Amino acid sequence: MRYLPLTPDDRSAMLAAIGAKSIDDLFVDVPQAARREGFVDLPRVAGELQVERALGALAGRNTAAGSVPFFCGAGAYRHHVPATVDHVIQRSEFLTSYTPYQPEIAQGTLQYLYEFQTQVANLTGMPVANASLYDGSTAMAEGVLMATRVTRRNKAVISGGVHPHYVASTETVVHAVGVETQVLPAAVDAEAAVIEQIGPDTACVVVQTPNVFGTATDVTKIAEAAHAAGALLIVVVTEAVSMGLLKSPGEMGADIVAAEGQSIGNALNFGGPYVGLFACREKLIRQMPGRLTGETVDADGTRGFVLTLSTREQHIRRDKATSNICTNSGLCTLAFTIHMSLLGETGLRRMALLNHETALTTRDAVASIPGVEVLTPRFFNEFAVRLPKNATEVVDALAAKGVLAGVPYGRLAPGAGMDDVLLVAATETTTAAHIAALKTALAEVL
Amino acid sequence: MSTMNTVGRPTTPNQVETKPATLTGGRGLLQDEHLIFESDGWGKTGVDLPEPKTDGSDLGDLVRRDPIGLPGLSEPETMRHYVRLSQKNHAIDLAIYPLGSCTMKHNPRLNEKMARLPGFSDIHPLQPQSTVQGALELMDQLAHWLKTLTGMPAVALSPKAGAHGELCGLMAIRAAHEAKGEHEQRRKVLVPTSAHGTNPATAAFVGYTVVEVAQTDDGRVDVADLASKLGPDVAAIMVTNPNTCGLFERDILEISRLTHEAGAYFYCDGANFNAIVGRVRPGDLGVDAMHINLHKTFSTPHGGGGPGAGPVVLSEALAAFAPAPWVVSDGDGFKLVEREEAEAEQAFGRLCAFQGQMGMYVRALSYMMSHGSDGLRQVAEDAVLNANYIKARLSDLMSPAFPDGPCMHEALFDDEWLKGTDVTTLDFAKAMIDEGFHPMTMYFPLVVHGAMLIEPTETESKQELDRFIEAMRALAGAAKAGDVDRFKGAPFHAPMKRLDETRAARQPVLRWTAPEGSNIAAE
Numbered sequence: 001m002r003y004l005p006l007t008p009d010d011r012s013a014m015l016a017a018i019g020a021k022s023i024d025d026l027f028v029d030v031p032q033a034a035r036r037e038g039f040v041d042l043p044r045v046a047g048e049l050q051v052e053r054a055l056g057a058l059a060g061r062n063t064a065a066g067s068v069p070f071f072c073g074a075g076a077y078r079h080h081v082p083a084t085v086d087h088v089i090q091r092s093e094f095l096t097s098y099t100p101y102q103p104e105i106a107q108g109t110l111q112y113l114y115e116f117q118t119q120v121a122n123l124t125g126m127p128v129a130n131a132s133l134y135d136g137s138t139a140m141a142e143g144v145l146m147a148t149r150v151t152r153r154n155k156a157v158i159s160g161g162v163h164p165h166y167v168a169s170t171e172t173v174v175h176a177v178g179v180e181t182q183v184l185p186a187a188v189d190a191e192a193a194v195i196e197q198i199g200p201d202t203a204c205v206v207v208q209t210p211n212v213f214g215t216a217t218d219v220t221k222i223a224e225a226a227h228a229a230g231a232l233l234i235v236v237v238t239e240a241v242s243m244g245l246l247k248s249p250g251e252m253g254a255d256i257v258a259a260e261g262q263s264i265g266n267a268l269n270f271g272g273p274y275v276g277l278f279a280c281r282e283k284l285i286r287q288m289p290g291r292l293t294g295e296t297v298d299a300d301g302t303r304g305f306v307l308t309l310s311t312r313e314q315h316i317r318r319d320k321a322t323s324n325i326c327t328n329s330g331l332c333t334l335a336f337t338i339h340m341s342l343l344g345e346t347g348l349r350r351m352a353l354l355n356h357e358t359a360l361t362t363r364d365a366v367a368s369i370p371g372v373e374v375l376t377p378r379f380f381n382e383f384a385v386r387l388p389k390n391a392t393e394v395v396d397a398l399a400a401k402g403v404l405a406g407v408p409y410g411r412l413a414p415g416a417g418m419d420d421v422l423l424v425a426a427t428e429t430t431t432a433a434h435i436a437a438l439k440t441a442l443a444e445v446l
Numbered sequence: 447m448s449t450m451n452t453v454g455r456p457t458t459p460n461q462v463e464t465k466p467a468t469l470t471g472g473r474g475l476l477q478d479e480h481l482i483f484e485s486d487g488w489g490k491t492g493v494d495l496p497e498p499k500t501d502g503s504d505l506g507d508l509v510r511r512d513p514i515g516l517p518g519l520s521e522p523e524t525m526r527h528y529v530r531l532s533q534k535n536h537a538i539d540l541a542i543y544p545l546g547s548c549t550m551k552h553n554p555r556l557n558e559k560m561a562r563l564p565g566f567s568d569i570h571p572l573q574p575q576s577t578v579q580g581a582l583e584l585m586d587q588l589a590h591w592l593k594t595l596t597g598m599p600a601v602a603l604s605p606k607a608g609a610h611g612e613l614c615g616l617m618a619i620r621a622a623h624e625a626k627g628e629h630e631q632r633r634k635v636l637v638p639t640s641a642h643g644t645n646p647a648t649a650a651f652v653g654y655t656v657v658e659v660a661q662t663d664d665g666r667v668d669v670a671d672l673a674s675k676l677g678p679d680v681a682a683i684m685v686t687n688p689n690t691c692g693l694f695e696r697d698i699l700e701i702s703r704l705t706h707e708a709g710a711y712f713y714c715d716g717a718n719f720n721a722i723v724g725r726v727r728p729g730d731l732g733v734d735a736m737h738i739n740l741h742k743t744f745s746t747p748h749g750g751g752g753p754g755a756g757p758v759v760l761s762e763a764l765a766a767f768a769p770a771p772w773v774v775s776d777g778d779g780f781k782l783v784e785r786e787e788a789e790a791e792q793a794f795g796r797l798c799a800f801q802g803q804m805g806m807y808v809r810a811l812s813y814m815m816s817h818g819s820d821g822l823r824q825v826a827e828d829a830v831l832n833a834n835y836i837k838a839r840l841s842d843l844m845s846p847a848f849p850d851g852p853c854m855h856e857a858l859f860d861d862e863w864l865k866g867t868d869v870t871t872l873d874f875a876k877a878m879i880d881e882g883f884h885p886m887t888m889y890f891p892l893v894v895h896g897a898m899l900i901e902p903t904e905t906e907s908k909q910e911l912d913r914f915i916e917a918m919r920a921l922a923g924a925a926k927a928g929d930v931d932r933f934k935g936a937p938f939h940a941p942m943k944r945l946d947e948t949r950a951a952r953q954p955v956l957r958w959t960a961p962e963g964s965n966i967a968a969e
Binding site: 001002003004005006007010011013014015017018019020023025026027028029030031033034035036039040041042043044045046047048050051052054055056057058059060061062063064065066067070072074075076078082084086088089090091092093094095096097098099100101102103104105106107108109111112114115117118119121122123127128129131132134135136137138163165166168169171172173175176177178216217218243244245246247248251260267268269270271272273275285291292293294295296297298299300302304306308309310311315317318319320321323324325327328329330331332334338340341342343344345346347348349350351353354356357360378395396399400404407411412414428 | 471479481482483487488489490491492493495496497498499500501502504505506507508509510512513514515516517518519521524525527528529531532533534535536537538539540543545548550552553554556558559560562563564565566567568569570571572573574576577578579580581583584587591594595606607608609610612613617620642643644646647648649650651652653656693694695696698699722724725726727730731745747748749750751752753754755769784785794795796797798799800801802803804805806808811812814815816817818819820821822823824825827828830831832834835837838839851852854875876879884885890904905906907908910935937940941942943944945946947949950951954955956957958
């Protein structure tokens with residue numbers, strides 16, 4: 001087997017050195033009843049070619065986004081990733097290293113994490129950011145838990161504009177520890193209803209901008225109302241590129257930002273792995289979940305970086321830890337930070353504008369079809385439309401025509417009574433031909 | 447080439463008395479590399495994009511006006527920056543990486559190639575299911591392999607890491623107790639003192655009170671202590687097997703029997719599944735839930751600390767409570783069950799926005815298919831053989847924590863043998879760096895004084911093991927011979943000297959900030 005270097009002679013020599021007669025001698029502690037003879041009922045060893053054929057056949061049965069006119073978003077976005085990114089993240093020293101527990105031989109990882117933290121802090125407009133969490137949805141859950149620790153209150157008010165899967169992921173975790181959630185009704189302008197729900201028992205208010213319907217909102221007033229009530233404002237962002245065009249959560253008064261970073265540097269990957277961005281106000285850092293990289297010096301006084309404030313974490317604090325998290329999204333943060341370094345502020349702003357531009361063009365094309373009503377007034381690169389038919393059926397019909405037209409809102413929230421709403425996203429990868437194909441196919445189906 | 451480079455003047459070695467420090471901070475191939483924020487990249491970009499036709503004015507006062515503070519680099523500068531950084535990292539591809547409990551095995555490049563097929567990497571989690579039938583089938587196949595290897599009837603794929611898997615398992619256990627109306631009375635989770643920190647952290651995270659279970663002198667769960675703590679107030683036990691001392695829990699069947707008799711569930715931390723894959727099925731041990739770190743046993747890359755993947759296999763008793771989404775198949779193909787629909791009404795909820803770590807599923811399945819059932823059994827055997835070989839060859843110089851009987855996939859030593867040398871486990875580990883090795887796991891498990899936990903994995907050759915063993919023996923000899931400076935100041939030959947972690951924690955500097963007086967516009 002190509003991944004196993006030991007030869008039969010090696011094995012014999014090693015068993016002799018150990019003083020064992022056979023490999024079975026090393027498994028004597030396994031109870032007799034649980035020992036299995038022979039091989040498990042699965043296929044045997046396979047060469048590269050065989051595996052490539054089998055997996056290639058499975059891959060071939062999926063419609064790659066890049067092969068068709070493609071308008072899906074709703075928390076995962078298709079952007080162009082420069083070739084440099086994928087080359088660098090496959091370097092052995094990044095791909096096959098582990099958590100930088102030995103900083104003297106892990107400065108590569110530690111320095112890029114420090115740079116990543118700074119980029120995320122500046123992008124979100126916040127003072128500090130951690131070294132990433134699993135994804136945006138788990139970052140939101142951690143944000144709510146953190147807010148309850150900080151405020152010693154027990155209730156989260158969640159806007160109806162937050163991605164329903166983010167809400168579900170958060171509720172699953174926070175309900176287990178007795179945190180109460182009040183989820184407001186879904187609406188294109190759901191943020192307008194948030195302020196009146198803030199009360200003296202509110203630990204945090206969670207709003208998303210752009211929200212799941214694409215609506216971009218200035219949440220400054222919500223921040224003021226939350227702060228006046230002693231609550232924190234958590235801003236969720238599912239499309240990180242939007243922060244290259246829209247006011248940052250920090251500017252609008254966010255205390256915690258929980259965002260999905262997939263858009264920068266990372267492929268769609270059918271939903272994972274992604275990279276959760278997590279940023280907060282400086283005074284809250286000791287309540288922050290996840291890994292943090294900090295600056296220090298070595299014995300010669302040379303600047304270097306280490307994992308720090310680990311007294312918050314599970315391997316030190318065990319059942320008193322701020323979270324049970326033991327990993328970050330290492331390689332996805334590397335992809336993010338390389339792509340962001342290539343873009344720089346100039347490239348990011350331009351990329352964001354191109355996204356907005358193609359979305360406006362797409363909106364105009366779709367709006368011209370009789371029976372289609374555009375619901376989202378101000379958006380970044382995604383908007384909602386009401387169709388004269390069930391949106392899932394329309395999307396399926398368009399898929400049969402080779403157009404992936406977007407995400408039916410009803411798929412995210414089956415019971416919300418919005419089965420005729422379709423979420424349409426466009427990015428810098430969307431071409432005029434894609435938009436024309438969408439318009440033609442949609443008009444045919446409706 | 448050498449003639450070209452030296453224009454006919456071949457070099458010969460010269461001997462000099464002193465080794466001068468370099469003048470610039472560079473050291474041969476090891477470059478001194480500043481932060482991207484310290485370059486002149488304000489306003490620069492390494493991506494050529496067309497000029498936008500809109501300026502965003504339709505968004506009015508929503509537009510971000512202030513500088514963001516993100517430097518840009520051209521493509522050559524980008525390559526240099528990250529290649530220079532990369533050369534400051536240890537890696538599996540460079541040398542043995544014997545971190546106990548982490549299973550740092552070779553990461554096959556075929557897996558990387560497969561995960562990058564556009565049919566896997568370029569598909570959206572919410573595309574119509576008719577357009578992702580191959581992806582759903584891959585998830586179904588992965589589930590089949592995991593269920594077969596563990597002898598368990600169900601698996602929840604979506605947890606994004608081992609600790610996330612623990613969360614999934616305990617949530618399923620909690621849901622099962624709730625369904626029986628016993629949740630209010632069952633508020634405790636029993637965890638052995640040798641457990642990973644994530645076990646008690648997860649139990650507390652889900653709202654349980656953690657009760658520690660004692661360990662016997664031979665490094666196993668104290669069954670009598672466990673039995674005395676089991677009762678109608680216990681929801682679950684969390685036991686790692688093989689455990690963190692690198693030992694198989696001999697009384698595992700008794701442990702699961704007692705647990706079930708008490709009405710509790712058996713959560714097994716599957717971090718060490720690599721030791722038994724293909725030889726022992728956790729389902730035969732009475733396990734109710736176990737996470738499988740795809741980044742350990744099934745070779746998906748550790749990537750500098752993630753992303754991981756932690757699918758959880760579940761027993762019949764817990765299967766109904768698995769979180770959404772999951773894949774089902776009928777005559778028409780594969781379907782993703784995404785919500786608490788009729789068939790999912792007992793699901794405890796959802797753990798993340800989409801269907802988990804698809805990129806890791808592809809890599810893990812590619813690895814499993816490559817090995818096959820025969821190769822995977824050999825994986826466990828070679829992993830255990832390598833660990834026992836290290837233990838056997840170091841036991842005369844170092845003190846094994848549990849000398850009697852074989853270990854499983856990792857060899858555990860304590861610091862008894864360093865007594866009187868003035869060298870600590872930490873010093874010893876840092877000296878290993880100078881010899882070109884990544885240190886083993888130190889000071890874990892907590893139950894062993896000055897612990898050194900060595901996990902070689904099956905992908906080390908005998909030659910590399912011997913090289914490692916010889917280095918360890920040489921260092922042990924130096925420690926005992928009083929060569930203390932070699933250890934106290936170590937590492938001397940790494941990219942950096944020992945770092946001041948205390949200072950980093952006391953005065954946290956977690957981001958770059960523009961120097962005072964500079965006109966660089968960052969917050």
